Amino acid sequence: MAEEKEFRYDPALIEPKWQERWAADPALYAAEPAASGKPKYYVLEMLPYPSGQLHMGHVRNYSIGDALARHMWMRGYNVLHPMGWDAFGLPAENAALKNNTPPREWTLNNIAAMKRQMQRLGLGYDWATEVTTCLPDYYRWNQWFFLRMYEKGLVYRKKSKVNWCPDCATVLANEQVIDGRCWRHEDTIVEQRDLEQWFFRITAYADELLDDLDKLEGWPEKVRTMQRNWIGRSEGTEVDFFLEEQEAVNSEQGAGNREQGTKGQRIRVFTTRVDTIFGATSVQLAPQHALVASFTAADAVLKAQVDELIEQQKKAREAGDLGAIEKHGVATGRFALNPYNGERVPIWVANYILMDYGTGAIMSVPGHDERDFEFATKYGIEIRRVIAPAQPGGEDAALPFTTEDGVLVNSGEYDGLTCTEAEKRLQAVAEREGFGKATVTFRLKDWGVSRQRYWGTPIPMIHCERDGLVQVPDEQLPVLLPPQIEITQQGGSPLGRVAEFVHVTCPKCGGPARRETDTMDTFVDSSWYFYRYTDAKNAAQPFDPARVGYWFPIDQYIGGVEHAILHLIYSRFWTKVMRDLGLIKNDEPVRRLFTQGMVIKDGAKMSKSKGNVVSPDDMVARYGADATRMYALFAAPPDRDLDWQEDGVAGVSRFLGRVWRLVTKYAPVANMGRSGWSQSRKEGATGLSLKLLRKLHQTTAKITLEFEGRWHFNTCVAAIMELVNEVQAVDARLAAGEVEPPVLHELLSSLVLLLAIFAPYLAAELWEELGEAGSVLRAPWPVSDPELAKEDELEIPVQINGKLVTVVRVAAGAAAKDIEAAALADAKVQLRTAGKTVAKIIVVPGRAANLVVK
């Protein structure tokens, strides 16, 4: 019975139909030029890595962004809502090894598959601006930026200890090492290797990256805090302790000795508390400190002890709890001289000193530092008080006394100064005498971008025996990845094995030269992709500055908090570099950032190993895209974790079915009232009509408000459900014609408009059912009329001594005294106040009344 079957909501019929129509109309989601005169709105979701399959985290991320984009379109904004592919990276090479498929082919196939999934979900992207980072028309600009940065001294090459992941067979940035393990291989311990590497000088922007965090008021405080911690700015002083001369040891290797002093070797330490220097009772070196090597060269026993300390650090690093390492140390038998008073203090090597922070050496002040105190107590090193609390009688304050609110004691001529005054004076002396200076240390390190991989952007440099490092000339860009390459597991750069890639003519001298064979970290790609969206086809420059000037900064960026430091700090850096290159005007790329919660199932993050992965394709096949997306928004507020329960998706699907039946049932009647309803609606509407219109306008107001502030879209969906429930509850009266066609029309068409941002397919179908010609997507967002939304009677809770007793009905605008009278007249109130004194009555008009009774 085909006719009957029609009366069932069937997303499998509706959705593909509209998907086809939308695909045939690219202008639907296209951003307009600046000249459109509309206010602009740039909404962006983080681009995915094309693994081949969308997961529920993506579905949630894109459902949030799509609802926002649709809302802004309907509000009359010129919206840029793009999508692209973070398409370089190691998995493509692994897949090549496994399936013998070239990385390019594998990646492009995955992109096609995921794009189909996105289109099936009905996500409204402007595909004309699509960016695919592994294609030459994109990565040539990575190379172009690399060269501009090289010219500005922001790119350099140095041999350094690098993080090496044996599984990736490549180098990792510090940011990609988590608790001593690879960020992609949880079980793989990262090794340290010595390699020539390319670096971006992100530290040149450390101060600005830190300071500008204060401007990012639209960012979660959590993310800003994480970035602050990561940058780790610390003000202090570098001071040289003089190494006591000792004939027995040759002193030619003075690597700890940055400024060759006239009096022999020095040990430079970094401290934030130079005011405590008269309490320094030892100098502690990191086991890897260059000076240590010179001590152990002629002392096998000491060397063994130091190796043991290195081993302890390595183990702690692998265990991921460097902070919990038990402190061990060994005295070297050597001594250093305090530059301020010539005091002779022992030099130790300790496992709690890190070579990669500060200078790899400290002055140990056990009286005023917890860690030094613990160490000194264990090894019997002198603990001396040099700071007393500012208050009189403070000599009794227990050591270690670590606060800076104090005055110096036992510090010679500096006695009596406050810590702050002393620091300034001591720094001035150090600078004058040339044994130290005020300095700022960062935890942030320069960004190592070299990768010994194939599937990445080739670094556009040439090594010439005669001319040294030579830039690839701009007109030779892009340096293309050779298409045919054998991927193997052997170490070293795969590009190095492609002779026709490596052998090149030097652009300067024309002689034979070698191409650089490293490729760039894929975080380079994602550092500026969102600029390219504004001008994705530009073949002459990375983008037209005028377009960027119009669209930037991004109004709303949406993604997972896992990118809080990596991607989001690199992007900020790149923006500042582009600004200093004169390409853009904005200091920051993103005005507002939203970090969504994770999608979990059965209390755990979805993962193959736990077997709790829910496939978006399955959900769409069973319940449709609308129900899947709407559930992703309904089950929890967007910032919280979302527990995926399939029964909940089914529930949303049933709800959409109710909407479908309701609208299709009454559309013919509603359509009769399409025109005659604009002025004096309130006067025209009475009884049931007024009641339903009121609920409609309240719902519209509520949803509009959520988009403007709190973003609790789950309550928006709930509000639409309430509205539908209320209409459905009076189905019999509607059928009896109790509601005038113009009211019915406003009711149903507004319902469809509200639904359009969450369930676009169904909304499009029902919009057509209601006889509307244009796209529901471009229809104006309904406006809530405050007069219509207003209740004319209110229920006021009445409390006695703070306990709810009853509820009284009063007119909406009732004055305090009328509410008071109504409350006192209430039977339950009279019963409870009989024989007692009403001492006080508090009335908050429109809200509550409370009687204080004794």
Add this chain to the structure above:
RNA sequence: GCGGAAGUGGUGAAAUGGCAAACACACUAGCCUUAGGAGCUAGCGCCGAAAGGCUUGCGGGUUCAAGUCCCGCCUUCCGCACCA
């Protein structure tokens, strides 16, 4: 250890100092039959026959009024963690 977020029915959650549990899920009972992953009606925090009482992790406080604000504690999750 430091910093942040959270803790409410059987479950997901709602309540922006003013009726705790909206909206859903699950469940129970009934109806319907086009037997569907459908629809409709009613019930559903706890104790109680009812009247009524109790209830937002625990303990204090502010307030006429606290899930919401303040103080202390507990638990869970996240970030940082010998950073000198």
